[in-house]
Amino acid sequence: MSLVEEIKKRRTFGIISHPDAGKTTLTEKLLLFGGAIQTAGAVKSNKIKDHARSDWMEIEKQRGISVATSVMGFDYRNKRINLLDTPGHKDFAEDTYRTLTAVDSVIMVIDCVKGVEEQTERLMEVCRMRQTPVLCFINKMDREGRDPFELLEEIEEKLGLRVHPLSWPINIGKNFKGVYSLYEKKLVLFEASRQKLSSEKIEISDIESPELEQYVGEKDAAQLREDVELINGVYEDFDKEEYLAGDIAPVFFGSAVNNFGVQELLDCFVDIAPEPIPRETELREIEPQDPKFSGFIFKIHANMDPKHRNRIAFMRVCSGKFERSKPYLHIRHDKKMKFSNTTAFMAQDKEIVDEAWPGDIIGLYDTGNLKIGDTLTEGEKGNYKGIPSFSPEMFREVVNKDAMKTKQLEKGLSQLMEEGLAQLFTFEMGSRKVVGVVGQLQFEVIQFRLKGEYGASCDFRPMNLYKACWISAENEKDMDAFIASKGRHIARDKDGKLVFMAESRAWLQMVQDNFPNIQFHFTSEF
Ligand code: GDP
Numbered sequence: 001m002s003l004v005e006e007i008k009k010r011r012t013f014g015i016i017s018h019p020d021a022g023k024t025t026l027t028e029k030l031l032l033f034g035g036a037i038q039t040a041g042a043v044k045s046n047k048i049k050d051h052a053r054s055d056w057m058e059i060e061k062q063r064g065i066s067v068a069t070s071v072m073g074f075d076y077r078n079k080r081i082n083l084l085d086t087p088g089h090k091d092f093a094e095d096t097y098r099t100l101t102a103v104d105s106v107i108m109v110i111d112c113v114k115g116v117e118e119q120t121e122r123l124m125e126v127c128r129m130r131q132t133p134v135l136c137f138i139n140k141m142d143r144e145g146r147d148p149f150e151l152l153e154e155i156e157e158k159l160g161l162r163v164h165p166l167s168w169p170i171n172i173g174k175n176f177k178g179v180y181s182l183y184e185k186k187l188v189l190f191e192a193s194r195q196k197l198s199s200e201k202i203e204i205s206d207i208e209s210p211e212l213e214q215y216v217g218e219k220d221a222a223q224l225r226e227d228v229e230l231i232n233g234v235y236e237d238f239d240k241e242e243y244l245a246g247d248i249a250p251v252f253f254g255s256a257v258n259n260f261g262v263q264e265l266l267d268c269f270v271d272i273a274p275e276p277i278p279r280e281t282e283l284r285e286i287e288p289q290d291p292k293f294s295g296f297i298f299k300i301h302a303n304m305d306p307k308h309r310n311r312i313a314f315m316r317v318c319s320g321k322f323e324r325s326k327p328y329l330h331i332r333h334d335k336k337m338k339f340s341n342t343t344a345f346m347a348q349d350k351e352i353v354d355e356a357w358p359g360d361i362i363g364l365y366d367t368g369n370l371k372i373g374d375t376l377t378e379g380e381k382g383n384y385k386g387i388p389s390f391s392p393e394m395f396r397e398v399v400n401k402d403a404m405k406t407k408q409l410e411k412g413l414s415q416l417m418e419e420g421l422a423q424l425f426t427f428e429m430g431s432r433k434v435v436g437v438v439g440q441l442q443f444e445v446i447q448f449r450l451k452g453e454y455g456a457s458c459d460f461r462p463m464n465l466y467k468a469c470w471i472s473a474e475n476e477k478d479m480d481a482f483i484a485s486k487g488r489h490i491a492r493d494k495d496g497k498l499v500f501m502a503e504s505r506a507w508l509q510m511v512q513d514n515f516p517n518i519q520f521h522f523t524s525e526f
Contacts, residue, residue, distance in 0.1 A: 003321060003357070007288045010359030011273045012082040012316075014099055016127075017109035018117035019090075022139040025256040026109055027072070027083065032259070033266055034074030034081060070299070070314065071345035071361045077270050082361055090119055091439025094390065095299070097126050098372060098420060101387050102298040102316040102361065104274045105133040107265070108249070109256075112138050112145030112172065116158040124159045130386065131246035133274060134161065137265055142190075142255045144173035149230075152251065162248045164238050167264060168227055169253040170220050177216050179253050180207065180224055181264055182231070183238075187215060190260050240272050276359035279318050281375070283382030286319050288358035293320035293328065294377040296384040297370050300419045302453075311419075312343075312363040313370040318384065322356040328376040331383055333369065337376070341365035371418035389493065389524040391467045392423055392436025395501075396443060396460035405456045412454030416446055417494050425468060425491040425499055428483075434491065434501070435460065436468055466508060468493075469500045469520040478517040486511065497524060 001009075017023040072083045084103055086096040100106065106127055110116060127134055138151060145151075152163050166183040169176065178190040187202040204211055207228050212221040242248040250268065254261015276288040286294055295317045302311040315322075327336040343363040344353040356362045364370065373387040400409050413433070417424045422443075423436040437443060443460050450456045470493070473479040479498075483490055491499050500520065502508035512520055 003291065004289060006321075006357035007276050007359065009078065010080050010082065010276055010357065011105075011270065012084070012103050012276065012359040012361070013105045013107060013269075013273060014084040014086050014103040015107045015109060016086055016096065016100075016120065016123045018111070018114070018119040021109045021111040021114070021117070021120075022256045023086075023109050026107075026137065026139065026262065027085065029256055029259050029262040030081075030083065030266055031072060031074055033263060034076045070301075071363075073345055073360075076266065079270050080359075081270075082359060084361065086123075091437070091441035093119070093122065093438050094420060094423075096123060097390065098298045098387055100126050100130070100132065102296075102314075103132065104277050104359065105135070107135045107137055107269065109137050109139050110151070110155070112140050112148075112151060112253075113143050115146055115151055115154050121158055124161065126388075127246070128160065129388070133243050133246050134249040135243075135265065135269060135273070136163065136249050136251040137256075137261070138251060138253045139256050141169055141172055141176050141179075141253050141261070142174075142258060148172070148227075148253065155249070155251070162242075163251050164235050164243075164248050165231055165253075166238065166250045166268060167252045167254075167261065168224065168231065170216055170224055176255075177220060179261055179264070180204070180228065182228070183250075183268055184264070187212070188261070188264065189215060190255070190258070243272060244274055276318070280385045281380075281382030282385060283380065286382075288319050290319035291321075292378040292380065293322050294318050294375065294380070294384075295322065296376070296387070297364075297372055297374045298387060300366075300370065300372055302415065302419050311366050311368070311370075313366050313374075315362055315364055315376065317356050317358050317360045317362065319358055320378070322360075322362065324352075324354045329379050329381070330369065331375050331377065331381050332371075334381075337369060339364045339366075368415065372420045386525055389423055390438075391469065391522045393438050394440065394443075395425075395434050395436045395463045395465040395468070397463050398433040398435055399459040399461050401457040401459055405454075408454045409450065409456035409458055412450045412456050413446075414494075415454075416449060421449075422446060423468070424494055425501065427488075427491045427501075429488055429490075434463060434465070436465075464503055465501050466504050467502045467522065469502060469508070469522060470524050471498050471500045472519045472521065473517055475517060478515070482515050482518050485515075493524065495524075 015023050015027060070085050074081050084099050086099050108120065136155065148169055155161055155163050167179040167181045169179050171177050176190050178188050180187050185205045187204045202215060207225055238250065243250060252261055252265045256262060278285045278287045295315045297313045297315050299314040300311055324342050325338050325340045327338045330337045342353050344351055353362055375383040400406055413424060425434045425436060447458065450458060489501050491501055493499050
């Protein structure tokens with residue numbers, strides 16, 4: 001097949017949700033449709049359970065699971081679907097943000113009982129930054145959830161996302177009878193079953209047809225007609241272009257655990273979801289059809305076998321054709337590199353791949369040359385943009401506990417940061433090292449892994465910091481003056497970018513007022 005045909009075939013997306021909304025369950029059902037797994041229960045949740053907070057082996061085990069299920073490829077209706085898993089635990093949210101840079105669209109799962117939850121709001125912000133198209137799946141309709149109109153309103157309000165229902169539920173909870181697909185103009189009747197693969201669809205192109213009563217009874221038929229009339233009045237015709245521009249999110253209702261509404265979601269996804277989209281480098285926008293290969297690293301998983309210090313770097317292919325063992329330019333090192341050990345992720349089997357196409361995610365075995373954000377090309381020196389770091393929420397100073405192991409500590413810290421486990425800031429004055437994280441659990445994992453993998457011990461000393469702000473100025477003189485005045489509070493991030501370490505919100509505000517020519521940014525991409 002030609003490059004263009006390969007691109008047209010591919011759909012690369014991620015599923016996001018608040019923990020427990022049903023991401024794992026939905027993933028599993030999608031894989032069943034793709035024939036990638038045969039039985040339910042084959043997909044393990046990557047959830048780090050709360051009891052694991054103090055159980056290191058458990059975290060390690062779960063880390064292993066999340067590697068196996070990080071990327072799942074399967075074929076459905078002649079399309080190659082690449083599904084990227086995102087960690088559910090909020091302490092690893094950065095990992096999710098980075099994964100979202102490697103997808104072309106997302107499916108968002110919302111629990112109909114709980115509605116929009118906090119974590120979903122933050123993930124949506126990241127989608128919005130990149131105008132990623134979103135499809136919503138409102139899950140658990142077999143439970144006594146909230147009114148569907150109310151849920152839609154909440155999505156619009158809390159997520160700042162315009163919605164457009166493409167299916168509509170008939171009742172909810174124990175009276176849930178199914179959905180009417182506004183997209184396919186078919187009635188799909190609900191039957192609670194964890195085993196069945198798909199539901200029978202009944203063609204009812206005209207909702208006024210008396211046939212409707214036969215299936216759902218008079219009362220529910222009347223309610224459905226009323227609802228649909230309201231929907232038609234409130235929402236304009238569904239416009240795929242608006243969805244692709246990230247302006248409108250189609251909404252489906254269903255019950256993942258009962259495998260209900262999932263096929264309709266998948267069918268619509270295959271119809272409308274974007275194929276691999278162009279991406280920006282520092283030099284230009286690169287089309288996937290560009291015949292020259294390029295790709296970037298968005299995730300690194302290290303030390304899966306403690307005896308060998310090997311890692312898998314996850315690369316998104318952005319343009320052209322990737323060929324195994326062909327030398328490609330590693331822009332940061334400015335040298336050509338060959339990768340002979342490359343894997344694809346088809347469901348849960350890893351297999352060697354010889355070639356990969358735009359939209360594909362492949363694993364490159366590496367001994368420490370690659371880090372998150374690295375770009376590989378056939379020669380052009382433009383790095384892909386847009387792997388953002390956000391200001392961490394908690395900061396602690398690293399205190400070396402074993403002076404004999406200083407080298408190991410530095411190496412370990414630097415490698416774990418390359419993996420994206422946390423962010424490291426080094427103060428310009430005194431070279432104090434500060435680790436910034438989103439959640440407490442990350443500190444614990446760092447300590448544990450430094451000890452286990454590098455033989456280094458450290459403590460974390462609490463620090464009173466509010467935010468790390470990346471700073472910039474149009475005029476170098478302004479920056480010099482700022483540094484001269486606030487030098488004690490200035491650090492560098494892992495890439496050497498200047499960061500202002502603000503101690504409190506009020507103080508940050510004051511400094512911002514006093515230095516109007518300095519721009520303060522809460523993400524590293526600006
Ligand atoms: P995740 O944390 O988002 O991956 O959520 P899971 O897929 O692990 O689901 C969380 C819980 O919700 C599990 O106990 C599932 O069995 C349950 N669940 C998932 N889908 C449904 C559904 O449609 N109806 C009901 N009643 N429970 C569901």
